[in-house]
Structure formats: structure tokens, C-alpha cells
Amino acid sequence: MISNNKTVISQFLLLGLPIPPEHQHLFYALFLAMYLTTVLGNLIIIILIVLDSHLHTPMYLFLSNLSFSDLCFSSVTMPKLLQNMQSQDTSISYAGCLTQIYFYIVFANMENFLLVVMAYDRYVAICFPLRYTSIMSLTFCVCLVLMSWVLSILNSMLHTLLVVKLSFCEDNVIPHFFCDISALLKLACSDIHINELMILFLGGTIIVIPFLLIVVSYVQIVCSILNFSSTLVIHKVFFTCGSHLSVVSLFYGTIISLYLCPSANNSTVKDTAMALMYTVVTPMLNPFIYSLRNRDMKEALIRVLCKKKISF
Numbered sequence: 001m002i003s004n005n006k007t008v009i010s011q012f013l014l015l016g017l018p019i020p021p022e023h024q025h026l027f028y029a030l031f032l033a034m035y036l037t038t039v040l041g042n043l044i045i046i047i048l049i050v051l052d053s054h055l056h057t058p059m060y061l062f063l064s065n066l067s068f069s070d071l072c073f074s075s076v077t078m079p080k081l082l083q084n085m086q087s088q089d090t091s092i093s094y095a096g097c098l099t100q101i102y103f104y105i106v107f108a109n110m111e112n113f114l115l116v117v118m119a120y121d122r123y124v125a126i127c128f129p130l131r132y133t134s135i136m137s138l139t140f141c142v143c144l145v146l147m148s149w150v151l152s153i154l155n156s157m158l159h160t161l162l163v164v165k166l167s168f169c170e171d172n173v174i175p176h177f178f179c180d181i182s183a184l185l186k187l188a189c190s191d192i193h194i195n196e197l198m199i200l201f202l203g204g205t206i207i208v209i210p211f212l213l214i215v216v217s218y219v220q221i222v223c224s225i226l227n228f229s230s231t232l233v234i235h236k237v238f239f240t241c242g243s244h245l246s247v248v249s250l251f252y253g254t255i256i257s258l259y260l261c262p263s264a265n266n267s268t269v270k271d272t273a274m275a276l277m278y279t280v281v282t283p284m285l286n287p288f289i290y291s292l293r294n295r296d297m298k299e300a301l302i303r304v305l306c307k308k309k310i311s312f
Contacts, residue, residue: 009172012097012184014090016081016177017272028085034284035078041287042067045297052300058121058136063290065145066114066247070283073107076100077178077279084177094168097179098160104178105156108278109206113148115248116210120144122241123217127224155202162195176272178279183271211252218245246289247282254278 019027049055049064077100084090092100124135159181169189176183181199185192218241225237254277291297 009094009168009170011091011093011172012168012179012187013173014080014084014092014177014179015173015175016084016090017276024085028082031078031085031280032082034280035074035082038074038078038280038284038287039071041284041291042071044301045287045290046071048297048300048304051304054303055296055300058138058141059118059125060296061141061145062114062118062121065148066111066118067287069107069110069114070286072103073111074279074283076103076107081177092179097174097184098163100179101163101181101184102156102160105159105181106152109152109155110148111251112206112210113151114145115244115251116213117144117148118244119214119217119248122244123220126221126237126241155206158202159195159198162198166190166192166195176275178275180271180275207252207255214248243290243294247286250282250285251278254282 017027045067046064049060080092080096080100121136125132128135163181163184166185166188167190168187171187174180174183174187181195185195188195221237221241254274291301
């Protein structure tokens with residue numbers, strides 16, 4: 001008889017990506033390039049925001065945390081995927097799997113919460129421009145960021161502790177390229193009803209409520225700018241919000257496609273493809289979306305580079 005809190009197996013096997021063996025090296029090079037681009041792009045944004053005093057504003061405080069979250073989010077899964085593709089060793093220890101689950105949920109939630117905070121920042125800036133400085137004070141902004149981190153950590157800790165209590169007996173093959181909690185629960189040989197209930201309740205709440213808050217914020221923004229007769233003002237507002245809207249579309253579009261539009265025929269392939277989108281592609285594209293559309297970031301890069309040249 002196996003007790004409910006005893007783990008029989010010591011490691012799991014990750015099936016990885018459905019890539020033919022002859023294409024492994026090509027995809028390895030592709031994913032390595034994408035990961036390095038993600039790390040470099042997000043690091044540049046963080047460094048620019050730290051070094052340039054012109055970017056010490058609420059919006060860029062949130063953006064620096066978003067970039068850090070994206071960098072870490074991609075780093076939770078990509079190094080292990082690259083290692084498995086290179087060595088052909090698909091095993092991951094039980095402790096490593098739990099660690100991956102914990103940090104994966106933390107940074108996924110952080111991205112979710114930060115997108116809401118940034119939407120609120122844009123709402124206050126456009127709808128209450130004269131009161132923006134008083135509303136979005138440094139103390140309030142830091143509290144919003146800290147609250148996002150605390151909620152993300154607590155939610156992830158709850159799910160991870162619930163997984164720790166499960167037993168895993170014979171089957172240890174995870175049909176994914178990382179330890180996804182939903183895939184892991186299918187391997188458990190103990191009762192998972194509480195886990196599924198918490199995922200449904202907390203997961204649904206943490207995804208749906210922030211998404212609705214973002215929608216409400218942009219509805220208010222649209223209603224506010226319609227009062228302006230100037231086309232220039234309307235164009236400027238949409239240009240200001242364009243970067244954030246693009247990131248929101250990438251993040252929630254993938255989640256909606258994955259969880260609200262299930263596919264019965266090739267669910268494993270679809271889950272893997274969607275997971276690649278929000279763990280690899282989205283963190284890589286976010287720096288380009290914010291830097292290419294953002295004049296402040298370009299000017300900050302020029303100022304920092306000029307200072308370095310003068311110092312040399």
C-alpha cells in the first residue's frame with residue numbers, strides 16, 4: 001500500500017518537442033538564438049531604465065519588472081529544453097520538476113498582474129492627466145509591484161505544495177518539454193480533486209479578472225478620447241497604448257486559444273505549440289514591441305551610449 005504523501009519515483013522523463021531527429025540541430029540553433037535574443041533584449045531594457053534618469057517614471061518601473069519577469073519566465077523552461085535537445089537526456093529530477101513548476105507559475109502570474117497594472121497606468125495618464133502625478137506616486141507604484149510579486153509567490157506556493165502531497169507511482173513520462181502542472185497531475189496515482197479545484201478556481205480568477213480589468217480600462221480610455229475632436233490627440237493616444245495592447249494580445253490570445261478553444265484531435269501538439277508561444281516567442285517579442293515603438297527608449301539608448309563614449 002502506498003501512502004498519499006509518499007513519492008515513489010525520483011525523476012520524470014520529458015518527451016520534449018515532436019521534432020524529427022534529423023532536424024534536432026536546426027531547431028536547437030533556432031531556440032538557442034531565440035533564448036539569447038530574449039535575454040539580451042530584456043536585459044537592455046532593464047539596464048536602460050536603471051541608467052537613464054529620464055525613464056524613472058511609473059510606466060518604466062512597471063516595464064522593467066515586466067522585462068525581468070519575461071527574462072526569468074523564459075529561463076525557467078528554455079535552458080532545460082536546450083540541454084535535453086543537445087544531450088538527448090530527457091530526465092528531470094523530482095525536485096527539479098517541482099522547482100520548474102513553482103517558478104513557472106510565479107513568472108506567468110507576474111506577467112498577468114503587471115499587464116493589469118500597466119493598463120491602469122495608461123488609464124490614469126489619459127483619463128486623468130492633471131492628477132496623474134498625485135495618483136501614480138512612487139509609493140503607490142512600488143506597492144502595486146510588490147503586491148503583484150506577493151500574490152504571484154503565494155499562488156505558486158499553494159499549487160506547488162499541493163503537488164508535493166501527491167504520489168507518483170509507475171508512469172513518469174511527461175508529454176511536454178517542461179514540467180507543466182496539468183500534465184504532471186495526469187501521472188499522479190493519488191486523489192487530485194483538490195489540485196484540479198484550485199487550478200480551476202484560482203487559475204480562472206487570476207486570468208479572467210485581470211483580463212476584464214484591462215478591457216474595462218481600455219473601454220474607459222476609448223470613451224475618454226472620443227471626446228477629443230483633434231485627430232492628432234487620438235492618434236497620439238493610440239500610439240502610446242499600442243505597445244501595451246500588442247503585448248496583451250500576444251499573452252491573452254495564446255491563453256484563450258489554449259484553454260478556451262480546446263482541440264480533441266491533437267491536444268498534445270497544440271498544447272506544446274501554445275506553450276512555446278507564451279514561454280519562448282512572447283518574452284522574445286516584448287522588448288522589440290516596446291523599443292521599436294517607443295521613442296523614449298531609443299533616446300535613452302542614444303544618451304547611454306553617448307555617455308559611455310565620453311567616459312572612454
